[in-house]
Amino acid sequence: MTLTHLNPEQLEPSPVFSQGVLSSRAGVLYVGGQNGNTASGAMAEGFAAQTEQAYRNVLAVLEAAGCSTGDVMKMTIYVKGDEDVSAGLAAAQGVWGSQPTAITVLRVHGLARPDALVEIEAVAEVPEGPV
Numbered sequence: 001m002t003l004t005h006l007n008p009e010q011l012e013p014s015p016v017f018s019q020g021v022l023s024s025r026a027g028v029l030y031v032g033g034q035n036g037n038t039a040s041g042a043m044a045e046g047f048a049a050q051t052e053q054a055y056r057n058v059l060a061v062l063e064a065a066g067c068s069t070g071d072v073m074k075m076t077i078y079v080k081g082d083e084d085v086s087a088g089l090a091a092a093q094g095v096w097g098s099q100p101t102a103i104t105v106l107r108v109h110g111l112a113r114p115d116a117l118v119e120i121e122a123v124a125e126v127p128e129g130p131v
Contacts, residue, residue, distance in 0.1 A: 008060040012041045020061035022126060029071075031061045031122040033078070035113055047083045047117045048091035054120045055095040062124060069099040071124040077105045078119040088118060 002025065005018035011034075020031045034057035036050025037043045044053040058075075062068060079085055085105055101122075111119050 006061055006064045008064045010039050010060045011057055012037055012039050020065060022065050027126045027128070029062070029065045029067055029124040029126050031058055031124065033119040033121045034058050034061070035111065035116040035119050037113070043113070043115045047088055050117050051088035051092045052095050054118050055092045058120055058122050059095065062122070065124070065126055067124045067126055069096055069101070071127060072099070072101045072122050073125055074102045075120055075122045077103060078108050078111060079105060080108060080111055080117045082107070083117055
């Protein structure tokens with residue numbers, strides 16, 4: 001089995017983890033948890049803006065693997081505290097579009113970055129063909 005570690009340029013680099021891992025044999029892409037930060041590490045201001053940016057970051061990893069929103073099988077969304085999940089999802093619709101996918105939303109006490117209000121991870125089926 002061949003694993004490809006994906007770290008798109010438009011995401012903040014990390015020396016300790018990959019933004020996504022692609023299994024060529026299984027044809028599955030695992031997108032690691034994405035927060036609402038830019039490539040420079042700056043966190044977006046507020047829950048809606050962070051949610052939009054987190055979705056943009058998920059899209060960047062999908063695109064690096066040759067995937068799109070239609071290939072996503074499942075997303076898990078971690079929301080810090082009592083943020084309004086409906087408002088976050090509505091804000092993200094402009095980034096993600098109307099492509100439905102299975103989701104699980106979990107409320108958590110905190111995330112690895114203290115200033116992060118949302119984190120999104122995804123699992124996608126990779127279209128056939130070279131990546």
